[in-house]
Amino acid sequence: MNFLFDWSTLGVAEKIFTAIGTVAIVLILLQSLMSLVGGEVDHDYDISDMDGHAGHSWGLLSIRGLFGYMLGLGWGGIIALRYGFGVFAATLLGSALGVSIGLVLGLLMKAMHSLRSEGTLNLQNAIGQSGTVYQRIPAGRGGLGKIQILVQGRLQTLEACTDATTDLSPQRQVKVVQVVSGNTLLVEQV
Structure with a gap:
């Protein structure tokens, strides 16, 4: 199977699928380049947030998800046409591949955001x-x-006060009751 082809010999459907796939690759490369130079373009919308507030969702309804869908639709459609499928079947197969690529990209973005x-x-x-x-x-x-305490996975040395009637000496175990002000914790003996 030869993917190097002459544009003038392509049918209308092949030209459309090729254009969609090519535009998707160009957009993905541009977005990747922008990410490298600090111009991150990331517009995700959380499906559970029906008000449309921007946020980091799992990425299906994101720019990356859309570009992934376009990539799968374009190149999946052209491959299906080359294997003898009709335009309708090629569109369905390309769409299925596009949704799959969009989901994989979304899951990868979710995994990266969780880090x-x-x-x-x-x-x-x-x-x-x-x-x-x-x-x-x-x-x-x-x-x-x-006191020394493990907070958010890090050992911290923080200021503390107590309501106890006797001083709390070093090495004694304490429990944090509340944040009094700023960086000061109220503790009680365990």
């Missing part, structure tokens, strides 16, 4: 967690001490 992590420490995630007193914490909120 992203928010680097900002959210102290609300410390509430209910246990830690160890690192520096003495004065009783009755009489001053600040420090």
Whole structure:
């Protein structure tokens, strides 16, 4: 099977499928180039968000998903025509391939987006967690001490106060009750 062909010998359906596939490849290459130089074009719409707010969904209804569909429709359709299928069957086969490519691209985007992590420490995630007193914490909120605690998968040394009637000495186990202000945690002895 020879895919190098003369444009003038192609039928109307072959020209349409070839044009769709070629445009899709050009758009995918342009989008990839833009991503490399920092001009990311990513407009995903979450299917569950019927208000149309932009966000990172699983990517089926995205620019990448559309380009993937076009790629499959164009080149799948031309291949089907070359194997002797009629225009209608070639369109169905190309569409099925396009949807498959769009789904694969969407799942890949979902997997890549799940690898992203928010680097900002959210102290609300410390509430209910246990830690160890690192520096003495004065009783009755009489001053600040420090605790070491695992928050968002990272060991942190944070300021803490307590409502306890006695000081909390180093190496004592404590539990975070609330975020008092800024970076200060209220703790109680475990």
